[in-house]
Amino acid sequence: MRFLSHLIFSCFSNLIALILAGNFIAGFEISNNFVNLLIAAGIFTLLNLYLRPIIKMILSPIIFLTLGLFTLVINAGMLYLLDILSVNVTITGVEPLIYGTLLISGINLILNFSAKHLFKNS
Numbered sequence: 001m002r003f004l005s006h007l008i009f010s011c012f013s014n015l016i017a018l019i020l021a022g023n024f025i026a027g028f029e030i031s032n033n034f035v036n037l038l039i040a041a042g043i044f045t046l047l048n049l050y051l052r053p054i055i056k057m058i059l060s061p062i063i064f065l066t067l068g069l070f071t072l073v074i075n076a077g078m079l080y081l082l083d084i085l086s087v088n089v090t091i092t093g094v095e096p097l098i099y100g101t102l103l104i105s106g107i108n109l110i111l112n113f114s115a116k117h118l119f120k121n122s
Contacts, residue, residue: 009115010049015041017107018089025103027096031088040088047078047085076101 018041022030031037055074056063063070079101083091091097 007045007049011038011041011045013108013111014044014048014104016111017104018044020107021100021103025096025099027092028100029090029092033088036088040082040086043086044078044082047081051081052078072101072105075105079104 015037018030019037021028030040052074055077056071059070059074063074076097080091080097083089083097091100
């Protein structure tokens with residue numbers, strides 16, 4: 001049950017982050033159809049849930065040497081992989097990719113921190 005609630009919350013936070021990135025970042029284009037948005041958020045959630053930990057484990061020495069900053073490169077790689085796998089997301093250039101990575105990472109950080117803090121107190 002806990003895994004399912006974590007999966008739903010991750011998909012919801014990725015959906016919000018992708019919508020905000022599509023609206024506020026020039027060059028980061030996402031489909032306006034809600035079903036396509038859900039599909040893109042689902043793909044992004046699955047990438048972050050299954051592939052990202054494996055890559056972080058393999059590249060952990062580099063992450064350690066850069067004091068965690070290489071995690072942003074891994075997050076950018078996941079977002080670029082979403083661009084490749086989904087026709088609903090189009091990132092046109094490196095600058096929108098960097099801005100999208102920072103925005104999505106920040107939104108997920110804030111939402112996950114607030115949810116952990118909220119659920120810990122209840």
